[in-house]
Amino acid sequence: MATMQSGDMDLAFISPPEEETAGGDQQTMKVYLRVRPFSKEEISDNEDQDCIVIENDQMVTLQAPKGSATLKCSEKGIATSVHKFSFSRIFGAETTQAELYDHTVKSQMSDFLDGENSLIFSYGVTNAGKTFTIQGTSKEPGILPRVLDATFEYITGRQYEGMDVKPYLRNDTRYLDAEQVKQEKSAKAAIFASFGEECEPLRPSSGSDPLPCSIASTSQSFDCQSEGGSSQFALWVAFFEIYNEYVYDLIQPSFCSKSKKRAALRVCDDGAGNAYVKDLRWINIQSLSEAGKLLQFGNKNRSAVATKMNQSSSRSHSIFTMKLLKMDGNKAQRMSEFSLCDLAGSERCNKTKTFGERLKEAGNINNSLLILGKCINALRNNQTEKMKSACIPFRESKLTKLFQAVFCGKGRASMIVNTSQCASTYDETLHVMKFSAVAKQVQVIPDKSLESLSMCLVGPNGKSLVRNGVIDRQALESFLSEDELLNEEDDADMSLLTQNELLDTIESLRTKLLAERRRNLEQEMEIRKEMGDAMLQQIMESEELRSQQIEELKESYQEKMENTFEMYKDAIKEHAYKSAMSNLEDDFVPLDEFTAEQEKVEALERQLSQLASQTRVCTVATVDASCQCQPSTDFEAAGEERLKRLYKEKSAMEQMCEDKQQLILSLERRLIELSKTLQTVRDGFLEKSVELKDLQVKTQEQMKSMQGIVSQSLEKDKEIASLKAELAKLTPKSPVPAKTKKGFLANIKEAVTSPHKTRSRTLRKAAETPRR
Numbered sequence: 001m002a003t004m005q006s007g008d009m010d011l012a013f014i015s016p017p018e019e020e021t022a023g024g025d026q027q028t029m030k031v032y033l034r035v036r037p038f039s040k041e042e043i044s045d046n047e048d049q050d051c052i053v054i055e056n057d058q059m060v061t062l063q064a065p066k067g068s069a070t071l072k073c074s075e076k077g078i079a080t081s082v083h084k085f086s087f088s089r090i091f092g093a094e095t096t097q098a099e100l101y102d103h104t105v106k107s108q109m110s111d112f113l114d115g116e117n118s119l120i121f122s123y124g125v126t127n128a129g130k131t132f133t134i135q136g137t138s139k140e141p142g143i144l145p146r147v148l149d150a151t152f153e154y155i156t157g158r159q160y161e162g163m164d165v166k167p168y169l170r171n172d173t174r175y176l177d178a179e180q181v182k183q184e185k186s187a188k189a190a191i192f193a194s195f196g197e198e199c200e201p202l203r204p205s206s207g208s209d210p211l212p213c214s215i216a217s218t219s220q221s222f223d224c225q226s227e228g229g230s231s232q233f234a235l236w237v238a239f240f241e242i243y244n245e246y247v248y249d250l251i252q253p254s255f256c257s258k259s260k261k262r263a264a265l266r267v268c269d270d271g272a273g274n275a276y277v278k279d280l281r282w283i284n285i286q287s288l289s290e291a292g293k294l295l296q297f298g299n300k301n302r303s304a305v306a307t308k309m310n311q312s313s314s315r316s317h318s319i320f321t322m323k324l325l326k327m328d329g330n331k332a333q334r335m336s337e338f339s340l341c342d343l344a345g346s347e348r349c350n351k352t353k354t355f356g357e358r359l360k361e362a363g364n365i366n367n368s369l370l371i372l373g374k375c376i377n378a379l380r381n382n383q384t385e386k387m388k389s390a391c392i393p394f395r396e397s398k399l400t401k402l403f404q405a406v407f408c409g410k411g412r413a414s415m416i417v418n419t420s421q422c423a424s425t426y427d428e429t430l431h432v433m434k435f436s437a438v439a440k441q442v443q444v445i446p447d448k449s450l451e452s453l454s455m456c457l458v459g460p461n462g463k464s465l466v467r468n469g470v471i472d473r474q475a476l477e478s479f480l481s482e483d484e485l486l487n488e489e490d491d492a493d494m495s496l497l498t499q500n501e502l503l504d505t506i507e508s509l510r511t512k513l514l515a516e517r518r519r520n521l522e523q524e525m526e527i528r529k530e531m532g533d534a535m536l537q538q539i540m541e542s543e544e545l546r547s548q549q550i551e552e553l554k555e556s557y558q559e560k561m562e563n564t565f566e567m568y569k570d571a572i573k574e575h576a577y578k579s580a581m582s583n584l585e586d587d588f589v590p591l592d593e594f595t596a597e598q599e600k601v602e603a604l605e606r607q608l609s610q611l612a613s614q615t616r617v618c619t620v621a622t623v624d625a626s627c628q629c630q631p632s633t634d635f636e637a638a639g640e641e642r643l644k645r646l647y648k649e650k651s652a653m654e655q656m657c658e659d660k661q662q663l664i665l666s667l668e669r670r671l672i673e674l675s676k677t678l679q680t681v682r683d684g685f686l687e688k689s690v691e692l693k694d695l696q697v698k699t700q701e702q703m704k705s706m707q708g709i710v711s712q713s714l715e716k717d718k719e720i721a722s723l724k725a726e727l728a729k730l731t732p733k734s735p736v737p738a739k740t741k742k743g744f745l746a747n748i749k750e751a752v753t754s755p756h757k758t759r760s761r762t763l764r765k766a767a768e769t770p771r772r
């Protein structure tokens with residue numbers, strides 16, 4: 001172990017190197033550290049201030065740089081400025097991708113090929129090199145391409161080509177009929193056909209090539225247990241991301257377009273307590289190039305943006321999962337799972353200048369990482385005596401829910417902590433290191449069977465009276481035969497003993513009595529504790545189930561509400577469209593007719609104005625003429641006739657205008673009616689939301705009342721205990737019926753015999769009866 005440098009060093013994070021850890025290093029989670037090199041910009045920005053010093057391949061020292069919050073705190077005496085951390089192995093800036101793979105994942109890879117489950121996740125602040133480690137570039141492939149390459153190297157020549165056995169739920173497989181196989185094949189073909197088409201990458205280019213376009217063979221060899229016989233292997237893969245606590249399938253052709261809304265997938269329970277992503281697309285992969293294409297395809301759909309710190313920052317946790325099926329004929333003999341999880345970067349919002357949507361993302365990312373931290377912390381605490389059985393909040397986030405099984409012993413998990421050496425991100429880096437220090441102490445907890453939760457019957461020597469779930473008769477007999485000794489003593493003739501001997505006998509019996517009482521008390525306490533633990537476990541489980549049910553109910557209600565709302569919206573739209581169309585049909589006037597009519601009106605108007613002016617002229621002329629000569633009756637009659645006709649036409653025009661006005665009014669009325677209907681639907685929706693809230697409140701009340709019942713039962717327990725104590729006080733004082741046959745010693749013994757013992761005797765006698 002490295003020597004200590006200063007008095008204010010924080011020693012809390014140094015755990016012994018793994019070979020010294022109790023219980024061997026088999027069970028502890030491996031935590032590796034990878035320090036990335038400085039970029040040119042970082043060097044020119046004076047980021048190199050020696051804040052990370054790699055002492056040896058297991059120990060690193062962090063020295064707070066100037067301006068960091070940690071240094072300020074240490075100057076005030078609140079914190080220390082030097083921290084030391086130990087890791088399973090530390091990889092410096094010069095480490096190649098191949099070296100990293102060989103010393104981290106390779107052993108897990110062998111386990112995967114041998115049928116074990118594996119999980120690798122990369123953790124660190126944004127821009128620390130997580131994606132580079134998991135995926136790498138086309139020139140420097142990361143862990144994932146190497147894992148794929150190793151898998152194909154292992155199974156090539158032994159590939160199961162029928163696609164008729166497919167992973168199902170979390171740990172199962174199912175058979176596909178010919179039609180389903182056909183569908184499977186065409187779905188796969190559709191994905192590969194859409195690959196490389198005009199879909200624009202959602203991920204902005206960072207200048208360099210961040211994604212491996214093809215997976216080059218990295219030629220590896222494995223010391224796996226030989227898979228003899230005629231076994232074949234089928235490989236199925238899935239690629240999804242958790243973004244803002246929603247799960248999205250990354251292998252969906254329609255997602256290439258930004259305009260299309262992505263459908264979120266649900267995380268469900270398979271009935272055996274294992275979480276799985278419902279409706280996730282699993283693709284049967286036959287070659288390395290197919291795998292590479294899929295990876296590239298999924299990467300295009302991944303939620304990533306350019307932030308202030310990283311040109312191509314992953315805003316989601318992306319998970320690439322492989323399921324390897326070992327086939328015996330067309331039957332799946334076993335299935336192993338390998339998941340590689342590239343976590344989104346943990347970050348402080350002020351440093352990354354996050355606002356709006358980015359701020360929401362950062363909040364979700366930090367929250368899910370916080371829950372991952374909580375789970376890891378709870379797992380660590382459960383290993384210590386004091387806090388055993390603390391609830392592990394796996395279900396609080398989708399990420400931890402999905403990997404609960406691996407943390408609970410159904411596979412091997414390891415974490416690669418990525419970090420840069422930049423002075424400006426020192427405080428975040430220190431936070432990450434503290435997180436990983438906790439993770440390193442985690443021992444993967446063994447798979448707990450129900451039997452271990454059941455009440456445990458033990459004999460006085462502490463040996464269990466239960467073996468393989470049934471009472472061990474031999475252990476029970478020997479337990480009961482201990483009482484037999486006392487019975488023999490009882491039969492001795494007390495009158496033959498002297499007073500001193502009698503007093504000695506009384507003393508020894510008192511000692512035996514006390515020992516017996518202590519033993520009984522201990523047994524009772526143990527039974528109570530076990531029952532309490534089992535009850536607590538049951539309550540926790542049922543509470544978990546309940547909250548899960550509520551969550552599912554909430555989701556399904558929300559889904560139903562959304563569907564109903566959409567339905568109403570569509571119906572209204574359709575109704576509005578239909579009525580508009582029917583109105584249009586009723587009032588439809590062809591354009592030609594309309595223009596002709598309009599022209600007629602205009603011509604008539606012109607005529608009208610002409611006639612009006614002519615009339616005025618005529619009137620003047622007539623008045624003049626009446627003064628000078630006889631009026632022309634013919635001309636007057638013609639003028640009147642024209643005037644009448646023009647009035648008629650004018651009133652017809654006015655009538656038409658009136659009709660049009662009426663039509664406009666009726667349309668406006670309809671519009672108001674439709675708005676009212678829309679309002680009613682909206683009110684209905686709001687009412688349903690209120691009902692949903694009420695339902696939630698009721699459920700919470702029910703949960704509270706359940707908690708009340710639990711606390712009541714605990715109080716009852718206390719009452720029972722106090723009553724027992726009182727009973728115990730009262731027992732010696734109660735009158736003892738004289739038993740002349742057994743003598744003085746027997747009487748004393750009977751007076752002090754505990755109920756437990758009486759029961760034991762009765763038990764024994766009852767057991768003996770049938771034998772007679």
Ligand SMILES: Nc1ncnc2c1ncn2[C@@H]1O[C@H](COP(=O)(O)OP(=O)(O)OP(=O)(O)O)[C@@H](O)[C@H]1O
Pocket residue numbers: 035036037093124125126127128129130131132133206208310312313314315343344345346418
């Ligand atoms: N070991 C390394 N060697 C060389 N370059 C590296 C190394 N690690 C990371 N880089 C470079 O650093 C930059 C940031 O890396 P990367 O995108 O992997 O960070 P990240 O942790 O995934 O960030 P985010 O969480 O924001 O997605 C990239 O340009 C990458 O090529």
